[in-house]
Amino acid sequence: MNNVASASRRLLAPGAITLVVLVLLATLPRYASAYTVIFLTSILMYIVSTVSWVIFSGPTHYVSLAPAAFLGVGIYTSALLGRTLPLPVVIGLGGLASFCLALLIGALTLRLRGIYFTIFTFGLVELIKNLLLWYEVNIMGTRGRFVVVVNNNTIYYVMFIIFVVTLLTAYLIRRSRFGLALRSIGESEEAAAHIGINVTLLKVVTFAISAVFTGAAGAIIATRWTYVDPYIAFNYLFSFMPVLMAIFGGMGLFFGPILGATVLGYLEEVLITRFPYHYMLLFGLILVVVILFLPNGLTGLIQRGGATLRQLKWQKGDGATKHANP
Amino acid sequence: MQILEGEGVSKSFGGLAAVCHADFCVGQGQVVGLIGPNGAGKTTLFNLISGALVLDAGEIRYKGKKITGCKPYQICRGGVARTFQSVKIFADMSAFENVLLGLLFGKSTGMSSADAAREAAELLEFVGLSAMSATPAKDLILANQKRLEVARALATKPELLLLDELMAGLNPTEVAQAMEMVTRIREKGITIFMIEHVMKAIMSVCDRIIVLHHGEKIAEGTPQEIATSRTVIEVYLGE
Numbered sequence: 001m002n003n004v005a006s007a008s009r010r011l012l013a014p015g016a017i018t019l020v021v022l023v024l025l026a027t028l029p030r031y032a033s034a035y036t037v038i039f040l041t042s043i044l045m046y047i048v049s050t051v052s053w054v055i056f057s058g059p060t061h062y063v064s065l066a067p068a069a070f071l072g073v074g075i076y077t078s079a080l081l082g083r084t085l086p087l088p089v090v091i092g093l094g095g096l097a098s099f100c101l102a103l104l105i106g107a108l109t110l111r112l113r114g115i116y117f118t119i120f121t122f123g124l125v126e127l128i129k130n131l132l133l134w135y136e137v138n139i140m141g142t143r144g145r146f147v148v149v150v151n152n153n154t155i156y157y158v159m160f161i162i163f164v165v166t167l168l169t170a171y172l173i174r175r176s177r178f179g180l181a182l183r184s185i186g187e188s189e190e191a192a193a194h195i196g197i198n199v200t201l202l203k204v205v206t207f208a209i210s211a212v213f214t215g216a217a218g219a220i221i222a223t224r225w226t227y228v229d230p231y232i233a234f235n236y237l238f239s240f241m242p243v244l245m246a247i248f249g250g251m252g253l254f255f256g257p258i259l260g261a262t263v264l265g266y267l268e269e270v271l272i273t274r275f276p277y278h279y280m281l282l283f284g285l286i287l288v289v290v291i292l293f294l295p296n297g298l299t300g301l302i303q304r305g306g307a308t309l310r311q312l313k314w315q316k317g318d319g320a321t322k323h324a325n326p
Numbered sequence: 327m328q329i330l331e332g333e334g335v336s337k338s339f340g341g342l343a344a345v346c347h348a349d350f351c352v353g354q355g356q357v358v359g360l361i362g363p364n365g366a367g368k369t370t371l372f373n374l375i376s377g378a379l380v381l382d383a384g385e386i387r388y389k390g391k392k393i394t395g396c397k398p399y400q401i402c403r404g405g406v407a408r409t410f411q412s413v414k415i416f417a418d419m420s421a422f423e424n425v426l427l428g429l430l431f432g433k434s435t436g437m438s439s440a441d442a443a444r445e446a447a448e449l450l451e452f453v454g455l456s457a458m459s460a461t462p463a464k465d466l467i468l469a470n471q472k473r474l475e476v477a478r479a480l481a482t483k484p485e486l487l488l489l490d491e492l493m494a495g496l497n498p499t500e501v502a503q504a505m506e507m508v509t510r511i512r513e514k515g516i517t518i519f520m521i522e523h524v525m526k527a528i529m530s531v532c533d534r535i536i537v538l539h540h541g542e543k544i545a546e547g548t549p550q551e552i553a554t555s556r557t558v559i560e561v562y563l564g565e
Contacts, residue, residue, distance in 0.1 A: 177430045177439070180419075184427050187416035193398040194376055194408055195482050196431040 025160055029153040037156045041224070043265040044159045046245060048166045048217045050261040053242035055170050055210040058251045059182035060203065062113070066105065066121035068239035069128055070098040070211040074218025075147075075225075075233040076132070082148035082223065091158060091219045098215025099208045106204035113189075122239065129234035136230065144229025147222045158220045166213040167258070173206070174254060182206060248290055250297025259298050329354045329486050329517050330375070330406075334384035337370055344370040346541035347384070352486070357508065357518045359528040361552075362538035363561060368521045369411055371538070372488050375519075376408045377401040388486070403433050407484035409475040411491045411521070417464035421474050424463050425449050425481045432482025446481065453477040453507065469500040476507065480516075487511060489520040493527050505531055529553065537561070 025044075029037050049067050057064050074094035081090050109120050136143050173179050184192040185199055193199045222228055241264075249260020267286065271279045294301050330352040337345045345367040352358045360368050373379040375386055377398040386394050393401055407428075416424050429442040429449075437445075450456050453473040458466060463474055472492055479487060492508070493501045505527050512518055522528040528535065529549040537545040537552060539561045545552060552558055 180423060180427055181431060183419060184416045187418055188414040190378065190398075191410065191414035191416065191478075192427075194378070194402055195428045195478060196399050196402040196433065197427070198397075198399045 022164070025163075029156055034152060037152055038224075039269060041152070041156045041159050041221070042269070043262055044156075044163045045217050045221050046241060046261040046265040047258050048159070048163050049214045049238065050242040050245040050249075050257045051166050051170050052210040052213040054246050054251060054257045055173055056182075056203075056207045057243075058246065058257075059174075059179065059186050060206075061186040062110070062203070063118045063243065064121045064207070065118055065239040065243070066102070066124055066211075067214050067242050068125045068234055068236055069105075069121070070102065070214035071218035071221075071238045072125070072128065072230075072234035073097045073101055074215035074220075075222040075228055077215070078219040078222040079145050079147045079228050079233075087150065087154070087158070087223075091162075091216050094219025095212040095216035098211040098218070101215075102208040102211035103204060106207040110200065110203045110207065125234050125236060125239055129230045132230040132234070144227055144232075146227050147225060149226055150220075150223040152224070155220055155224050159217065162213060162216050162220065169209070169213070171254060173209075178202065178206070244287060246297075248287070248297055250294075250299035252296055252303075253299045256297055256299035263298065327354045328352065329389055330519065331387045332371075332375075332384065333387075335371070335374060335381055335386060336383040337367075337374055337379060337381050343541050345374065345381075345538075348538070348541070348543050350536055350543060350546075352517060352519050353534075354517055355512075355515065356533045357512055357520065357531050359532035359535040359549075360519065360521045360538065361523070361525075361528060361535060365540075366538040367541040368538055369490055370541075372408060372490050372519075372521065375401075376406060376488060399431075402482055402484075405433055405483070405485040406488065407432070407479035407482045407486075408488035409472070409479050409490055409492065411494070413468070413471045413475055415463040415466075415471050415474055415478070418462060420460050421450060421455055421463055421466065421477075422446055422459045424474055425477045428478040428481025433484070449477045449481055452480070452510070454503075469496050469503075472496070472504070473507070476511075480511070484516060486517045486519065489518060489522075491521050491523060493522060493524045501527055 025040070028040060032040075049071060053064065053067055056062065074097065077094040077097045078090050081093060085093070105121070105124060109117060112120055133143070173182075181192065181197050181202055184195075184197065185203065189199055218233075222233070225232065242261075245260040245264045246257045247260070248264050249258065250256035268279075268283065271282050275282060290297070296303070328351045330350075332348060332350045335345055335348045335350075336343065348367075348371065350371075360371065362368055370379065374381045375393075377393070377396050377400070381394055384394075385392055388401070388404060388406060393404065393406075396404070416427070419427075425446040426442055429437060429445055430439075447456070447459065450459050453476055455466075455470060455473055455477065458470065463471060466474060476487075476489070476492070489508070493504050496504060501524055508518060508520070508531050520528070520532070532549055535545075535547065535549055535552045536543060537555075537558050544561065545555050545558050547555070
């Protein structure tokens with residue numbers, strides 16, 4: 001009984017904060033400026049791609065550089081079908097196309113491990129980009145295409161829904177027995193296979209599920225860009241950003257990648273607008289400092305801060321009863 | 327009745343024949359030892375049985391059914407569990423989670439989380455790790471990591487357990503405890519096939535012993551017969 005009570009107390013504060021943040025985000029366009037709405041759409045997109053990257057790569061330690069491919073497939077789905085099909089269908093198809101691509105890559109390459117897998121996924125982005133470029137230039141005769149325009153609030157709401165679904169899925173997978181199995185693959189794939197886990201199937205399916213959200217996010221963000229070509233849609237930046245954001249935030253806790261994506265996304269915006277000439281330099285410096293001094297990311301810092309605080313309280317004496325049994 | 331049978335089992339790596347036309351069988355409920363000098367092909371044979379490697383020729387049957395070509399997870403769900411020569415625990419996970427995974431994904435899939443948690447606690451108790459349930463596996467000493475691996479293997483509900491050098495690197499007290507544990511596992515009705523270098527251990531717990539040398543089976547018999555076999559002594563001690 002006591003345990004249940006303390007567990008629910010522990011969940012109460014984060015639960016309440018999450019609820020407040022979600023309500024604020026859901027009602028944002030009612031009170032915020034157009035700039036804030038557009039800005040937060042980008043942040044939400046970063047969170048979606050980071051969290052979905054972490055769904056697979058976090059526990060298994062298979063570093064994928066394929067997010068740009070998934071995002072790009074979503075973007076092009078939107079560019080091709082946006083005029084003929086209703087928006088929700090286009091978003092769904094963007095996710096589905098990414099899912100199929102990931103299923104295919106997964107089945108082909110997840111037997112590769114470590115750096116080989118990473119390099120393959122990296123090469124994949126380039127391959128699709130160049131194939132598409134070749135097709136557009138040689139067969140269509142024009143590079144790039146216009147995307148149907150959607151108003152900013154609609155884009156925001158769609159992104160918000162994708163964001164909520166992504167978070168929910170990531171949370172449920174992490175808490176389930178499959179989340180545990182994914183971690184065991186990261187620890188020792190061989191042992192995992194020998195205790196009855198169908199590692200290949202689990203890896204391929206999880207990889208494909210994680211691609212859905214990035215694809216859907218690509219399908220909606222494309223409508224904001226009005227024009228896309230293969231260079232814009234399959235930009236390497238979108239493969240590296242999720243990895244950097246996840247490391248920056250720290251992958252130990254569920255909200256680490258969310259925090260990383262938010263802070264880094266905000267920093268990017270601020271640096272670009274305030275220091276357009278030194279943006280990349282400053283951005284790089286911040287990353288180097290974080291990786292050197294905060295190996296567990298921002299959440300590592302918070303955890304350490306929390307531990308120090310508890311220790312201080314303990315020394316003062318007033319924490320003795322409260323934290324006797326954390 | 328034979329729970330495990332091998333017929334003409336062969337595996338080579340490049341030009342090296344690791345296992346060569348080996349015939350073997352393990353009877354239900356027995357403890358069978360597998361010995362041989364370093365490089366004799368013992369671990370390769372275990373890898374072939376558990377599906378980690380695919381054999382070049384021959385056939386392995388488990389409970390009369392051919393299992394050659396099956397994937398490791400299928401063989402495990404069929405009821406064959408194993409441990410590893412160099413421990414392969416899930417280092418960053420707690421001892422409890424290590425065992426829990428075996429229960430959730432082994433032979434008994436579809437087990438409720440509450441049942442799995444209760445059985446995981448029982449298994450940790452069985453191998454004597456109750457006090458270290460929440461400890462990350464990497465922080466356990468070697469003897470306890472090996473016990474944890476046994477508990478995780480038992481969690482998959484095996485009928486046949488393959489133990490690959492359970493006692494290597496343990497001190498005499500720990501070896502005695504490990505031998506006692508093997509006896510208790512056997513009392514559960516689980517058949518054991520074990521690779522071992524600690525002769526005292528293997529001679530006292532095994533019903534039968536198979537000797538491999540250069541990938542070939544050179545002797546088989548009761549511990550008594552093996553201890554007095556001329557061929558075995560020659561292989562181990564030279565002429």
